[in-house]
Amino acid sequence: MSELVVRDLQRSFGGVQAVGGVSFTLCSGDLLALIGPNGAGKSTCFNLLNGQLRPDSGSVRLDGTELVGLPPRHIWALGVGRTFQITATFASMTVAENVQMVLLSRARRLFGLWRPAAAQFREPALALLDRVGMAAQADRPCGVLAYGDVKRVELAMALASEPTVLLMDEPTAGMAPAERLALMVLTAELVRERGLAVLFTEHDMDAVFGHATRVLVLDRGRLIAEGSPDQVRADPRVQSVYLGGEA
Amino acid sequence: MKHRHPTASPLAKVLRPAALFAAMSVAVSAAALTAGPAAAQSAKEPGKFSGAPVRVGEINSYTGLPAFTIPYRQGWQLALEEINAAGGVIGCCELQVVSRDDAGKPDDAVRVAQELVTNEAVDVLAGTYFSHIGLAVADFAARNKVPFVAAEPLTDAITWSKGNRYTFRLRPSTYMQAAMLVEEAAKLPAKRWATVAPNYEYGQSAVSWFKQLLKEKRPDVEFVAEQWPVQGKLEAGPTVQALAAAKPDAIFNVTFGADLAKFVREGEGRGLFRNRKVVSLLTGEPEYLEPMKDEAPEGWIVTGYPWEQIDTPAHKAFVAAYSARFKETPKAGSIVGYITMKAVAAAITKAKSANAEPIVDALAGLTIDSPVGPVTFRASDHQATMGAYVGITTVKDGRGTMKDWRYADGANYLPPDDAARKMRPAE
Amino acid sequence: MSFLLVQALSGLATAATLFLVSSGLTIVFGVTRIVNFAHGSFYMVGAYAGWSLIERFGGTPAGFWGSVAAAALAMGVLGAAMEIGLLRRLYRSPELFQLLGTFGVVLVVQDLTAWAWGPEDLLGRRAPGLKGSIDILDQPFPLYDLVLIGLGPLVLGLLWLLFNRTRWGTLVRAATQDREMTSALGVDPARLFTGVLFLGCALAGLGGALQVPRESVTLQMDMAIVVEAFVVVVVGGMGSLTGAFLASLLIGQLQAFGILVFPQITLVLVFLFMAVVLVLRPHGLLGRPDEAPPTAPATVTVPLLAGRHAGTWALALLPVLAAAPLVAGDYALILLTEVVILALFAASLHLLIGLGGLVSFGHAAWFGLGAYGSALLVRHLDAPMPLALAGAPVLAGLGALVAGWFCVRRSGLYFAMLTLAFAQIVWSIVFQWYAVTGGDNGILGVWPPGWAAGKATYYWLTLALCGGALWLLYRAAFAPFGYALRAGRDSGLRAESVGIDVRRFQWMAFVLAGAAAGLAGGLYAFAKGSVFPTLLAVPQSVDALVMVLMGGIQTITGPLAGAVVFHLLESEVMSLTDWWRLVLGLIIVALVLVFPKGIVGFLSGIRSRT
Known part of the structure; x- marks a missing residue:
């Protein structure tokens, strides 16, 4: 059982508060959605959690360990995986090699100067790719993949490090509806099977309300609602600032 | 990048080593080709010379410092023409010069020297302007036992602390x-x-x-x-x-x-x-x-x-010949180039041989008459006694020149033979 | 007191020239994101053109200033022509191509200028009406220098007006901030860029023409000024006009007072200053992070192409190379030895560029340090050759360990400039530390001992050591280490978030590349018998870059082919013609424009099409 406790996280850019006093708790088995209009501070929030940005104040604790101040790679090593809104993979490598890199990194075998990287951890990498439905494209260069496929590779890379907490920034952006559904189903399965704690942002409301166990609503840097999908859907403040006429 | 065929795996491409193999093979054969003896550079007039030509390899910073080295090149070209017109060296043989640029880099100079010695089969090396290039070629000359007449480098080291048996220097040194x-x-x-x-x-x-x-x-x-x-x-x-x-x-x-x-x-x-x-x-x-x-x-x-003021007959003749040949007035480099080539020819003639050891022996103590007066390559330290003109600068007719000058014979400004010999490394 | 004031004024006069030249460089960079190596050439040709015009028309003040203006305008036209003919095709290329393309122009212009104006220094007329000096606190000070001092701020003011009060200037500023924006504004970016090149090169030409009354015009002016202008632009913050002005002032004063305090180390002072500024303020004095140049990863994310079968091919090639002494003569063997050494040198640079996306502009420092490491061991400790050769990669690796720690903290062009600064510092130390390094006279007598003295033996030794080192580099490239390096290049963000300490890998790669280059340098020292500071100088670094580019940066075997072709070309062309710089420059430009993938990339392109 893992627990990510976020308390009063704040960050401003040049006097403009991007994230102001966000607090929440993420536990194993949670599939927690973070939603809000554009510019609400979702990506900033993610960057604060994985160490990309440093908060002005507040704390992020993983099972009691303070993460604030640690560089991203240390936070990763403690079990916090991440996927990016704008996909970031190693474009000059094949799909399988992308996953192998994570496995090599996790096994602390990156400083090897002799044995070819492509021959190490290939089987486990293929198994992970199979899990996300990318095994057939394992030997294609990552740089030529379709957008949705890259997202799936990113998920496989995130899973390769066997994280306890997974941060997914818009995991289904750019995907066709059927693909979206498949990815969310897969994510929900992973949460159940492995006891993962997942925090994700999403624009697609079907994905959010169809799969999330809980929902956080961010507006202008502040949390304005938290609860089960049904509770959030019914919250009048959420409806006014965010869901608007849709609800 | 954009046009890459989507199914091609990067690791499946094995063409690069093939290309490298091809390139390296080309390199080997090209190198083998350049190893062949090169054709003589100057047109031969059959019958004029009875013996085999003697070849001089000449190296200088022609592209690096053209303002100083081109007058120098014209100087030795004039001397070369005079030498061959007068029957060549040893009374029988044409003097041929193969000239190379060193790009102002000592390592290039050493490679060029090697090329001149092995491919062009030169018997003597001459030239250089920069001190460090002169030193590099001098070191090469000693190792490969080729006589080298350093024309212009000024550093004292070339004849003293780094002096060697095969290297001689013409121009008066910094000291x-x-x-x-x-x-x-x-x-x-x-x-x-x-x-x-x-x-x-x-x-x-x-x-x-x-x-x-x-x-x-x-x-x-x-x-x-x-x-x-x-x-x-x-x-x-x-x-x-x-x-x-x-x-x-x-x-x-x-x-x-x-x-x-x-x-x-x-x-x-x-x-x-x-x-x-x-x-x-x-x-x-x-x-x-x-x-x-x-x-x-x-x-x-x-x-x-x-x-323009030196009025010995020998010097006047030099100025006249130089101006007629190149349509410009001589520089200090011109006279150095001229005397360098004359000294090389004199040494070969004195040695009666194109072989290294006799030429080196001939250079040691060789005295020639030059446009500036007699010049001797001292046997003790291989420094020539060519002097310099010491005087006062002045402006005359809108251009700078010297007045109240005298010729300071280099022989009077060198340490005695014993002292000079002590400054050189033991042979 | 009055002395210090006049010294400060002298510094201001130096600063004015520096600012004129570097303002053009920084404007061009700001808009086009190209570091124009040929900027110094426009300064030089501007001085030559100014000299010719002033000799003819410069007798009157109107004639003089008219000549200066005409020379500046002429350089502007040439600059616009270069934009249309060359730069326009390079905007989307990696910065390595841009640097080398414009460097090719430098070589071409050098030879053309020598051909047009002759090799001799030309001393021009003094400015009419400004020949004398006036007394400032009893110290005479040249009038012309006073005019220059006024001209610096005047030009800054005019440029400010141009950029803030005209539509064209506003567009240029917009383009500086966001290149894509200009097309949205309905402006033809091509014409805007041509105009910017015109302005930038006219400023360089103006700076050059204004030197005519101060100093003689020479063929060495271009490289002398461009390196200093780089320093000014980098210190000021790339693309920042005010930054360039401030940096010019500081460097002018640094030079004026530096010679009083440290007359012996003027050579390194400026580069030390730049290194300190960059370490403390990564984007220069007034540069902003968002104006940072695009880093290599944005442009080079190509797969590393080299098959598993490279090993088989290498094994097939090795006997051919090893058998070479049976057929080749002495000189051919020496050429081959050099080619093998340079192949290792180029491959070590390729480790940084091709895998790490780190364009080093000072790689010769490690080659040279290796050569000096060997030579110093021989000279001062009488070390036998094996020990001296072992010392080469150690010294070079240690040097790279120190410099690398600073360099990998920056990326893109700032990394390139820091490596250049470190290389210049190392070069200056070697050049001036006479007691230990022999200064510019170098170290002689570094010949192999009797058992290895034969040309064939030394060739085999070189082949064995370089082959071994190349094999190690090859393995490392495909081992996790090389992959981690590429990961950092492809996406630093992702690499950090999967536990890869990108900087540390870059640092280690820097050390490994430095050590490999050092081994090459050590072998080179024994091949030549002597070492000189030229081994660590800028042209040596550029040679390495050309080799890598020639072979093709996307392939692991490319640099080897590049080294072979480049060295044979250089040695052959040099013995055939005095115009080798022209030939080499044209070849570089052609490579950049027509064969951007290099020889190996080009050949395999043909193979895969047929």
Whole structure:
């Protein structure tokens, strides 16, 4: 059982508060959605959690360990995986090699100067790719993949490090509806099977309300609602600032 | 990138090693081809020469320093034509020259020297301008046992601390030129001296010899300021100002070329030379004096080459032949190039052989008559006794020249044979 | 007191020239994101053109200033022509191509200028009416320098007006901030860029023509000024006009007072200053992070192409190479030895560029340090050759360990400039530390001992050591280490978030590349018998870059082919013609424009099409 406790996280850019006093708790088995209009501070929030940005104040604790101040790679090593809104993979490598890199990194075998990287951890990498439905494209260069496929590779890379907490920034952006559904189903399965704690942002409301166990609503840097999908859907403040006429 | 075929795996492409293999094979065969003996460079006139030609490999910084090396090249070309017109060397053989550029880099010079020796089968090496390139070729010459006549490098090391059996040097060294100037400087009443010199071996050794030799003659002088501008990047204003601030009675200058022109302009503009004597190395050479035209400094004590005023018959003949051949007046480099080639020819003729050891033996102690007078390559340290002209700069008819000059024979400014021999490494 | 004031004024006069030249460089960079190596060439040709015009028309003040203006305009036209003919095709290329393409122009212009104006220094007329000096607190100060001092701020003011009060200037500023924006504004970016090149090169030409009354015009002016202008632009913050002005002032004063305090180390002072500024303020004095140049990863994310079968091919090639002494003569063997050494040198640079996306502009420092490491061991400790050769990669690796720690903290062009600064510092130390390194006279007599003295033996030794080192580099490239390096290049963000310490890998790669280059340098020292500071100088670094580019940066075997072709070309062309710089420059430009993938990439392109 893992627990990510976020308390009063704040960050401003040049006097403009991007994230102001966000607090929440993420536990194993949670599939927690973070939603809000554009510019609400979702990506900033993610960057604060994985160490990309440093908060002005507040704390992020993983099972009691303070993460604030640690560089991203240390936070990763403690079990916090991440996927990016704008996909970031190693474009000059094949799909399988992308996953192998994570496995090599996790096994602390990156400083090897002799044995070819492509021959190490290939089987486990293929198994992970199979899990996300990318095994057939394992030997294609990552740089030529379709957008949705890259997202799936990113998920496989995130899973390769066997994280306890997974941060997914818009995991289904750019995907066709059927693909979206498949990815969310897969994510929900992973949460159940492995006891993962997942925090994700999403624009697609079907994905959010169809799969999330809980929902956080961010507006202008502040949390304005938290609860089960049904509770959030019914919250009048959420409806006014965010869901608007849709609800 | 965008057009890459989507199914091609990067690791499936194995073509690159094939391409490399091809390239390396081409390299091997190209290298093998260039290894073949090259055709003689000059057109032979059948019947004129009875013996096999003797070949000289000539290396200089033609592209790096064309302003100084092209007059030098014309000098040796004139000499070569005269030598062959007069029946070649040893009375029977054409003298051929294979000339190469060293790009101003010592490692290129060493490679070119190797190419000249192995591919062009040259019997003697000659040339070089920069001291470090001269030293590199001298080291190569010693290792490969090829005679080398260093024409222009000034460093003392080439005949003294790094001297070797196969290397001889023609031009008066830094030490010799400094000694010639010290003789004049010691006569001045000046007690407070400042120095300005480019910050590399030539400038450093010129200043240190000048200081040492002047102190020997005049224990009462003191050196109150020194400036070490980067060669080619003299910050003229600040340098001039810094020298003036030390209020010296006289200045010893070693800068040359573009730095010198800047220094003179800025110094005149800021009154640095008012009521001060300046003693200056090489400034009387036409290479440096002529570009300054009517702004050439007045009254500096310099070493140089007042070619238009030297009226010995031999020198007049040289000037006439040179001007007729190249439609321009000679520079100091011209006379050095000319004498270099004449010395090489004389050594071969004296040795009666194109082989290295006899030529080296012939060069040691060889005396030739040159346009500037007799020049001897001393057997003790392989330094030639070619001198320099010491005089006063002046402006005449809108151009810089020298007056009140005399020829300072190099023989009088060299340490005695014993002392010189001691400075050389044991053979 | 009055002395210090006049010294400061002298510094200001230096600063004015520096600012004129570097303002053009920084404007061009700001808009086009190209570091124009040929900027110094426009300065030089501007001085030559100014000299010719002033000789003819410069007798009167109107004639003089008219000549200066005409020379500046002429350089502007040439600059616009270069934009249309060359730069326009390079905007989307990696910065390595841009640097080398414009460097090719430098070589071409050098030879053309020598051909047009002759090799001799030309001392021009003084400015009419400004020949004398005036006394400032009893210290004479040249009038012309005073005019220059006024000209610096004047030009800054005019440029400010141009950029803030005209539509064209507003567009240029917009383009500086966001290149894509200009097309949205309905402006033809091509014409805007041509105009910017015109302005930038006209400023360089103006700076050059204004030197005519101060100093003689020479063929060495271009490289002398461009390196200093780089320093000014980098210190000021790339693309920042005010930054360039401030940096010019600081460097002018640094030089004016530096010669009083440290007359002996003027050579390194400026580069030390730049290194310190960059370490403390990564984007220069007034540069902003968002104006940072695009880093290599944005442009080079190509797969590393080299098959597993490279090993088989290498094994097939090795006997051919090893058998070479049976057929080749002495000189051919020496050429081959050099080619093998340079192949290792180029491959070590390729480790940084091809895998790490780190364009080093000072790689010669490690080659040279290796050579000096060997030579110093021989000279001062009388070390036998094996020990001296072992010392080469150690010294070079240690040097790279120190420099690398600073360099990998920056990326893109700032990394390139820092490596250049370190290389210049190392070069200056070697050049000036006469007692230990022999200064510019180098160290002689570094020959192999009797058992290895034969040309064939030394060739085999070189082949064995370089082959071994190349094999190690090859393995490392495909081992996790090489992959981690590429990961950092492809996406630093992702690499950090999967536990890869990108900087540390870059640092280690820097050390490994330095050590490999050092071994090459050590072998080179014994091949030549002597070492000189030229081994660590800028041209040596550029040679290595050309070799890598020639072979093709996307392939692991490319640099080897590049080294072979480049060295044979260079040695052959040099013995055939005095115009080798022209030939080499044209070849570089052609490579950049027509064969951007290099020889190996080009050949395999043909193979895969047929």
